Amino acid sequence: MLKLYTYFRSSAAYRVRIALNLKGLAYQSVPVHLLKSGGEHLQDGYRAINPGAMLPSLQDGDAILTQSLAILEYLEEVYPDSALLPADPLGRARVRALALTVACDIHPINNLRVLKYLGGTLHLSDEAKTEWYRHWVRQGLAIIETHLARDPQTATFCHGATPTLADCCLIPQVFNAQRFQVDVSAYPTIAAIHARCSGLPAFIAAHPAQQPDAE
């Protein structure tokens, strides 16, 4: 069975949980706590699995895969049912660009290790760290909103009538935005897609609150 190294609130793990659920793939959750014991992800045991000490990692048989977007592409190639990418190259590029806007332009800048550096090394106040977080979320969501709002391919979901990799990345980012009190209603297309995804079993089961390690 597929084994997912995960943490309930990890945004990147959340992406993969959605994809696994959309494809109906059963998997075993292996929780790795990012805060307990100075960070279980930073310990040798997990570093042997994932030298980047980041979540998620996916084990399929003997193989261990890292980087959430590489895992999503792998799942799409090996388990093509319930496709998460459209068939046409331009559509695929559009979906990937939306996913990458979350995965490159918002999330890494707000990741735990960056926030730790801001607080620990640069001695930023909690207030300044929160403003940092919101700044990049707002800027990134505004870019995604512009892309979505101006393109007729945006429909029930980010691209057409079924969820894609773009939705797998966007919904966890909206969760993070709300956690930091960013008003997502300022991005009406995103908010509408979020509302629709939030009613689907695959997204509900992947939500942080539904994980075995939720606190």
Add this chain to the structure above:
Amino acid sequence: MLKLYTYFRSSAAYRVRIALNLKGLAYQSVPVHLLKSGGEHLQDGYRAINPGAMLPSLQDGDAILTQSLAILEYLEEVYPDSALLPADPLGRARVRALALTVACDIHPINNLRVLKYLGGTLHLSDEAKTEWYRHWVRQGLAIIETHLARDPQTATFCHGATPTLADCCLIPQVFNAQRFQVDVSAYPTIAAIHARCSGLPAFIAAHPAQQPDAE
């Protein structure tokens, strides 16, 4: 003809230039200066092309593509000759994970807009900004070095005997590292791959110093 919106020193544009050259695809360079006139990428003309106001963008016929990794995947799908991904799903996942370690875990944190925020909003000194830059480069390159050094699939290039998306992302990151005086010899596998790539015409022609807008 393909049209690439580029800036000679943009690391993400550099990735796409390498891929275009490796595939032997002719393209027209459209320089977008990141520093002149307060940043040409921030002006309405370029924002209409790329709402994220980032480089690169690729125009193929009437279509405009954004996000360098989405562009690389598109080129691979539409122009499959001189493949930049291996054929097997696990190999593809490995190459993508290496590329994403650069594209998600190093580059966005050190991007121009982040450095501007550190200096402008947080009033960090140039010294502290440089230390920030080097910190994420060192951490990221160390992760990539571990991945490369422990895996027998690492060979002439990051994955096997021909360049892949991983090399397209790694070489521009090494250029950035050297620009900020990070000693790349601390990562011997990366340094060796960098030396080999640096001798190839596709990489030479994509180098910032060889661009029409180089300063």
